[in-house]
Every structure is written in structure tokens, then in C-alpha cells.
Amino acid sequence: MAVYLDNNATTALGEKVLEAMLPYMGQVTGNPSSVHRFGRLQKDAIEQARESVARLAGARAEQVVFTSGGTESNNLLLNGFSRKNKEARIAVSAVEHMSLLEPAQHLLPAADIIPVDANGCVNVAQLEQVVSEQTSLVSVMSANNETGVIQDLTPLIEFAVQRGCFFHTDASQAAGKIALNFVDSGVHAMTISAHKLYGPVGVGALILDKRLPMTKIQFGGSQEKNLRAGTENVPAIVGFGRAAELALAELQSTATHVRDLRDALEAGLKNFSSISIFAERAERLPNTVQFGIEGFDGETMLMQLDRKAIAVSSGSACTSGKTEPSHVLKAMKVADALANSAIRVSFGKNNTMSDVEKLLAALTDIIEINQQSSVMMAATV
Amino acid sequence: MAVYLDNNATTALGEKVLEAMLPYMGQVTGNPSSVHRFGRLQKDAIEQARESVARLAGARAEQVVFTSGGTESNNLLLNGFSRKNKEARIAVSAVEHMSLLEPAQHLLPAADIIPVDANGCVNVAQLEQVVSEQTSLVSVMSANNETGVIQDLTPLIEFAVQRGCFFHTDASQAAGKIALNFVDSGVHAMTISAHKLYGPVGVGALILDKRLPMTKIQFGGSQEKNLRAGTENVPAIVGFGRAAELALAELQSTATHVRDLRDALEAGLKNFSSISIFAERAERLPNTVQFGIEGFDGETMLMQLDRKAIAVSSGSACTSGKTEPSHVLKAMKVADALANSAIRVSFGKNNTMSDVEKLLAALTDIIEINQQSSVMMAATV
Numbered sequence: 117m118a119v120y121l122d123n124n125a126t127t128a129l130g131e132k133v134l135e136a137m138l139p140y141m142g143q144v145t146g147n148p149s150s151v152h153r154f155g156r157l158q159k160d161a162i163e164q165a166r167e168s169v170a171r172l173a174g175a176r177a178e179q180v181v182f183t184s185g186g187t188e189s190n191n192l193l194l195n196g197f198s199r200k201n202k203e204a205r206i207a208v209s210a211v212e213h214m215s216l217l218e219p220a221q222h223l224l225p226a227a228d229i230i231p232v233d234a235n236g237c238v239n240v241a242q243l244e245q246v247v248s249e250q251t252s253l254v255s256v257m258s259a260n261n262e263t264g265v266i267q268d269l270t271p272l273i274e275f276a277v278q279r280g281c282f283f284h285t286d287a288s289q290a291a292g293k294i295a296l297n298f299v300d301s302g303v304h305a306m307t308i309s310a311h312k313l314y315g316p317v318g319v320g321a322l323i324l325d326k327r328l329p330m331t332k333i334q335f336g337g338s339q340e341k342n343l344r345a346g347t348e349n350v351p352a353i354v355g356f357g358r359a360a361e362l363a364l365a366e367l368q369s370t371a372t373h374v375r376d377l378r379d380a381l382e383a384g385l386k387n388f389s390s391i392s393i394f395a396e397r398a399e400r401l402p403n404t405v406q407f408g409i410e411g412f413d414g415e416t417m418l419m420q421l422d423r424k425a426i427a428v429s430s431g432s433a434c435t436s437g438k439t440e441p442s443h444v445l446k447a448m449k450v451a452d453a454l455a456n457s458a459i460r461v462s463f464g465k466n467n468t469m470s471d472v473e474k475l476l477a478a479l480t481d482i483i484e485i486n487q488q489s490s491v492m493m494a495a496t497v
Numbered sequence: 498m499a500v501y502l503d504n505n506a507t508t509a510l511g512e513k514v515l516e517a518m519l520p521y522m523g524q525v526t527g528n529p530s531s532v533h534r535f536g537r538l539q540k541d542a543i544e545q546a547r548e549s550v551a552r553l554a555g556a557r558a559e560q561v562v563f564t565s566g567g568t569e570s571n572n573l574l575l576n577g578f579s580r581k582n583k584e585a586r587i588a589v590s591a592v593e594h595m596s597l598l599e600p601a602q603h604l605l606p607a608a609d610i611i612p613v614d615a616n617g618c619v620n621v622a623q624l625e626q627v628v629s630e631q632t633s634l635v636s637v638m639s640a641n642n643e644t645g646v647i648q649d650l651t652p653l654i655e656f657a658v659q660r661g662c663f664f665h666t667d668a669s670q671a672a673g674k675i676a677l678n679f680v681d682s683g684v685h686a687m688t689i690s691a692h693k694l695y696g697p698v699g700v701g702a703l704i705l706d707k708r709l710p711m712t713k714i715q716f717g718g719s720q721e722k723n724l725r726a727g728t729e730n731v732p733a734i735v736g737f738g739r740a741a742e743l744a745l746a747e748l749q750s751t752a753t754h755v756r757d758l759r760d761a762l763e764a765g766l767k768n769f770s771s772i773s774i775f776a777e778r779a780e781r782l783p784n785t786v787q788f789g790i791e792g793f794d795g796e797t798m799l800m801q802l803d804r805k806a807i808a809v810s811s812g813s814a815c816t817s818g819k820t821e822p823s824h825v826l827k828a829m830k831v832a833d834a835l836a837n838s839a840i841r842v843s844f845g846k847n848n849t850m851s852d853v854e855k856l857l858a859a860l861t862d863i864i865e866i867n868q869q870s871s872v873m874m875a876a877t878v
Contacts, residue, residue: 145507150506153499214718316732
């Protein structure tokens with residue numbers, strides 16, 4: 117059995133989630149925009165899921181806008197906000213996911229990048245460097261997809277609000293792993309994705325405080341409170357709702373389970389020489405560890421582990437295959453050679469301690485073989 | 498059992514389609530962008546589906562870009578083209594779906610509307626009225642969602658190409674109902690949606706000739722040949738592929754089946770006085786009939802039929818609930834009173850002759866009751 121340790125890239129659809137979706141994937145159908153009984157049934161299912169997603173986010177149902185995923189949510193936020201606020205400057209952290217950084221750079225020439233410290237954290241002083249009179253939106257993620265680092269958003273939100281800015285957080289990696297509280301935190305917008313929390317792919321949400329000026333960017337229908345045209349993906353939305361309910365109910369137990377695995381892995385990793393655990397001292401998601409081993413290439417090691425039927429990542433799935441070091445590690449001023457050796461392990465609720473043991477054994481093999489061939493190469497020189 | 502006669506709004510997911518999807522909705526997961534075996538399996542599944550969708554469209558696999566649905570495809574086409582061609586004027590027919598008309602109007606102030614004749618058809622003379630030196634893209638749908646009218650695209654494409662324009666067709670309603678031939682027809686872009694042909698919601702395609710200058714509009718990853726960022730919706734894409742295979746294999750048999758039902762319905766409808774079948778003399782999709790009965794309100798009749806457990810539409814699901822008459826019928830210069838009485842019946846492969854009989858019986862009831870109450874009202878005046 118192959119071992120899947122890449123749960124920050126995507127998670128397996130939960131059995132109970134699939135069960136909830138199947139009644140909407142059969143012979144009874146209907147377009148939620150249709151006024152007849154078939155349509156109304158679908159509409160009701162959407163509204164029930166909206167309640168569940170809102171509860172997970174600590175938001176009110178009417179604040180939830182369903183999208184096709186986290187990438188669309190981030191694009192909708194930035195593009196929709198900038199269409200309404202033509203003069204807006206926005207400030208985004210250097211460690212955001214590319215689905216936030218790229219639209220910021222492409223759609224908004226007026227984007228300023230907030231630097232981070234060596235752990236990838238943003239503090240008020242760093243935010244202050246960047247926020248100007250013209251800044252109207254600040255976006256800092258809740259937790260990083262590569263390192264797992266959790267941002268301390270409270271002082272950042274407070275500062276941004278004092279300066280008259282709106283605040284968005286991409287909680288795609290945080291949702292289902294740590295508690296979220298949209299309303300109480302004072303953020304004005306939040307991104308979540310279903311397939312990161314055992315829900316289906318193809319659905320996400322942008323949670324919006326109505327004070328944030330927004331307009332839709334996909335036209336042709338008045339779905340989702342006129343913020344997202346297009347026939348609603350009802351089975352996926354229903355699955356998202358169920359996954360959100362389960363994630364909320366299991367938040368503590370899942371966190372404890374994956375933290376045990378992660379801590380055991382980190383303890384084992386420390387037996388390897390020249391290993392660095394990125395952002396080790398920062399508060400991190402319980403399931404994530406990203407490390408580097410000097411002298412190794414992360415992509416090569418990933419492929420060597422794959423041949424041993426163990427799936428890990430070198431960073432973000434969305435940028436995999438690229439040869440440049442991760443922009444997250446670069447922003448943390450990790451040296452290129454070490455950044456290029458990065459391996460990310462992200463546990464999920466289906467993993468077991470045996471998976472940790474298999475990974476440690478495989479890493480030991482790979483490192484030993486490499487050292488032998490280095491010795492042999494040195495001997496033949 | 499309720500009778501579903503609204504298959505142009507959405508169709509029931511096919512059993513074989515669900516079967517194909519389920520292996521991608523279970524415990525084995527992977528992000529198609531991940532380089533490990535879990536990711537590669539997902540990537541392979543996408544590429545296989547791409548072949549099937551291409552075959553249905555008469556296109557090559559590399560021309561297919563998967564999106565979240567027909568609405569996104571139309572938005573991507575217009576917005577992506579206009580970003581690459583800042584000076585472009587585009588010409589779109591007056592009877593397009595709102596997912597084409599709205600982005601044309603919102604995103605491109607430089608959109609010209611091509612008028613249609615009384616059947617809702619575009620001819621070369623009408624296109625010539627609108628196309629200027631500045632026009633660089635023409636968009637005319639393959640078949641209309643409300644009336645079912647099939648456009649004779651060949652002369653329009655020929656004219657557009659002579660004038661140096663690119664040509665797009667929204668084939669969302671045509672796909673699975675009539676043959677498509679992307680390559681041979683000479684169009685440069687085509688929209689298809691899966692849930693109109695017994696595939697899943699949440700997935701569609703924009704089929705693109707590489708000569709058409711395009712750029713992505715959703716940023717943050719290089720998925721779909723760098724034209725659509727975001728984690729691919731693998732189960733939905735796989736389902737789209739399977740639905741496309743089945744639609745192609747069953748094209749003739751489905752068309753014959755639904756045409757028999759439609760013709761029987763039309764024969765029955767002619768027994769009602771003051772009935773008009775819209776675009777009756779034009780070539781239409783085999784499954785669709787839109788009619789009006791003078792003196793009746795379409796939305797009211799829809800609700801009366803719904804109470805009798807029969808689901809029809811008054812026009813497009815995406816604009817339902819609106820009180821204005823359909824923009825399609827307006828463009829055909831149908832009088833408002835008649836347009837407001839419109840009822841659209843769209844058959845699917847699951848319908849039977851008994852459904853036709855139930856609809857005719859229900860309409861007879863509703864019309865009789867209405868006539869009695871009119872007589873009574875006249876008597877009491």
C-alpha cells in the first residue's frame with residue numbers, strides 16, 4: 117500500500133461526505149435557479165450547506181459565497197475588490213499562495229508586498245512598512261501551505277482597521293486544522309477550499325463582510341447573491357457542507373492525531389545530520405512539517421520516495437515541477453541550496469504511525485545510498 | 498412520480514457517468530499537479546477525459562481547456578480575448594445566453610449586438626450590418642436554450658473569416674443533441690457544459706484554436722496549459738469525459754427518442770386555441786419546444802404545472818424569477834404579452850410518451866379552469 121503524506125495538496129474525500137453527495141448525483145436533478153420543485157430541492161440543499169460552512173468559519177450563512185475553489189475565491193476577492201475600488205492599493209504578504217500573489221501582481225499593479233521574518237511570520241512593524249494612505253485592502257493568510265506557519269492575525273487586523281483598510285485572510289490551509297472565527301476576528305473576507313478538509317474538489321467559499329465593497333467578476337446570472345454567475349455545483353456544495361460539519365466536530369481529535377504523527381516524524385528527522393526544520397520555532401499547523409537536508413535536491417528526493425511508494429511534496433502542488441526554490445522559503449531568506457532541498461510532509465486523519473516509520477526508513481535508505489555513492493565518487497576522483 | 502421536462506436547464510447525471518466518477522471520489526486521492534504517483538494517476542485521468550470531450554466536439558485533445566462550466570467558459574473567452582486585444586470590438590448575437598451577453602456588455606463596452614430574424618436566426622446580411630473594420634471576434638451560439646433554434650453557422654463563419662475575425666460558438670445546448678465539428682467547421686472557440694448532457698455540474702470546456710489570442714483570467718497556477726489556474730476537478734472532468742463518450746455513441750438514438758416526444762407534444766398543443774410555437778418553422782434541437790398561449794402568464798402556468806408535479810421552464814433557468822419577457826423572444830420581436838406567456842419544454846433521454854400525455858392533460862385542466870373563471874368573472878361584471 118502506497119503511503120499518502122501530501123494532505124496539504126489535497127485530501128481523500130470522506131466516506132460520510134460522499135454519502136451526503138450521492139443523493140444529488142442521481143436520477144433526481146434540477147437547476148437551483150429553476151422555480152419548480154426540482155429546482156427548489158437543490159436550492160434548499162445549497163442553503164443548508166451554507167449554514168454548515170458558515171459554522172466552520174465562525175461566520176453567518178449569508179456571508180458565504182460559494183465558488184469553484186480557493187483559487188477562484190482569491191481571484192474573486194482581489195479582482196472584484198479592485199473593480200469596485202479603482203484607486204485601491206493592496207498589501208499582501210510575501211508568503212501567500214500563488215492564487216493570491218499572482219492575481220495581486222497581474223490584476224493590480226498597485227500591489228505592495230509585506231515582508232516576513234525568518235519564520236515566515238508577518239508582524240505589525242512589517243505591515244507598517246508597506247501600508248500607505250492609499251492602501252485599502254490587506255491580505256495575510258491564516259496558515260502557510262508549505263511550512264504550516266500560523267500567522268498571529270489579531271494585531272495585524274487591528275492595525276489594518278485603524279488605518280482604514282479592509283482585511284482578507286486565505287484560510288484554505290487553516291480550515292479544518294485550527295479554529296476559525298470570521299465574525300469575532302474582525303476580518304472582512306476569508307477564503308476556504310473544500311478539498312483541503314476531506315470535501316470534494318471543485319468547490320470553495322469566499323466569506324464576505326457586506327461592508328467590503330465587491331462586485332462579481334464572472335457574469336451571466338445572479339447566483340450567489342449576484343456575486344458569482346454560473347449554475348451552482350450542488351453535489352459539491354452539499355459535500356462541502358458535510359465536510360465542514362465533520363471538520364468542526366473532529367477539529368480537536370484530528371489535530372491531536374496528526375500532531376502525534378508530526379512530532380514523531382520530527383523526533384526521527386533529528387537523527388539525520390544537516391537537517392533543518394523550517395520555521396521550527398514558530399506556531400505551526402499540527403499536521404505540517406517542511407524540512408531540508410543540505411546537499412540533497414528536494415525534487416530528486418521526492419521522486420526517490422515516490423519509487424518507494426511514499427508521496428510527499430517539495431512545496432506547493434500548484435507550483436510543483438518548477439525548478440526555482442519556493443517563494444515562501446525565499447521570503448524567509450533561506451539559502452537557495454537549502455531551500456532547494458525542501459520536502460513537505462502533511463499528515464491527514466487517515467495516516468498512522470506506521471506511515472511515519474515507513475517514511476523514516478525510506479529517508480534513511482535514500483540518505484545512506486547517497487552517502488555511499490558520494491564516498492564512492494570521492495574514492496574514484 | 499413528478500415529471501421532469503426541463504432538460505435544457507440541467508440533466509440527471511447518467512448512471513454510467515457516476516460509475517466512472519466514483520473511483521476518483523474515494524480513499525485514493527492526489528492533486529494532479531503533484532509529481533508523485535497519486536498525482537500522476539489523476540493527471541492521466543484528466544488527459545483521457547480530454548480525448549473523449551475532444552471527440553464529441555470534433556476537436557483535438559490539446560484544444561480542450563477544462564473550466565468550472567459553460568458560464569466560466571464564456572467569460573474566459575470574452576475576458577481572456579479582450580485582455581489580449583485591448584482595441585478589439587466583438588459582435589455577439591442578440592439571442593446569446595446571458596453568460597455571453599453579460600460579460601460582453603460588462604467587460605467590453607466595445608460589444609456590438611447582431612440582430613436576428615423572427616425565428617431568432619442570424620444571417621450574413623445581419624452580421625454584415627454589425628461587423629466593422631474594428632471587429633475582431635464574432636460569437637453566435639450553435640443552438641438556442643429557449644427556442645432550440647439551430648443557427649446555420651457555415652456562412653457566418655465564412656463571412657467572419659473573410660473579414661479577418663475570429664469566431665466563437667456557444668454549443669452548451671447543442672452538445673449531445675446535434676453533431677459538432679470544431680475543426681472542420683472552422684470556428685476558433687467553442688463552449689460546452691457537462692451538466693447539459695448527463696454529465697456532472699461544475700465542469701465545462703472552452704475549446705480553443707491556438708491561433709486565437711487568449712490569456713487566462715484566473716491566476717495562481719499553470720493548470721490547463723496555463724489558461725485556467727486552480728486545482729482540477731478530477732471526478733467531474735472524468736464524468737464529463739464519460740458523458741461525452743455516451744452522448745456521442747447515443748447521439749442518433751437520443752435525438753430520435755426526444756424528437757418523437759417533442760412532435761407528439763406539438764401535435765397535442767395544436768388542439769389548444771391561441772397557441773404559438775416559437776420559431777416553429779426554423780430548424781430546432783430535437784428535444785425543445787417553446788410555446789405561448791395568449792392570455793396566460795408563463796410564470797403562473799409554470800407554478801400551476803409544478804403543483805401538478807410537472808417541471809417545465811418559462812425560459813432560461815439562469816434568468817428565471819425575473820418578470821421581464823425573455824430577451825430571446827424580444828429579439829425575435831414577439832409581442833410582450835405573448836412572450837410573457839412562454840413555456841419551454843425540453844425533453845431528455847429519461848422521458849417517456851406518458852410524460853407527454855401527463856403534460857397535455859395538465860395543460861388542458863389549467864386552460865379549462867382558467868376559461869371557466871374568465872367566464873365567471875365576465876358573468877359577475
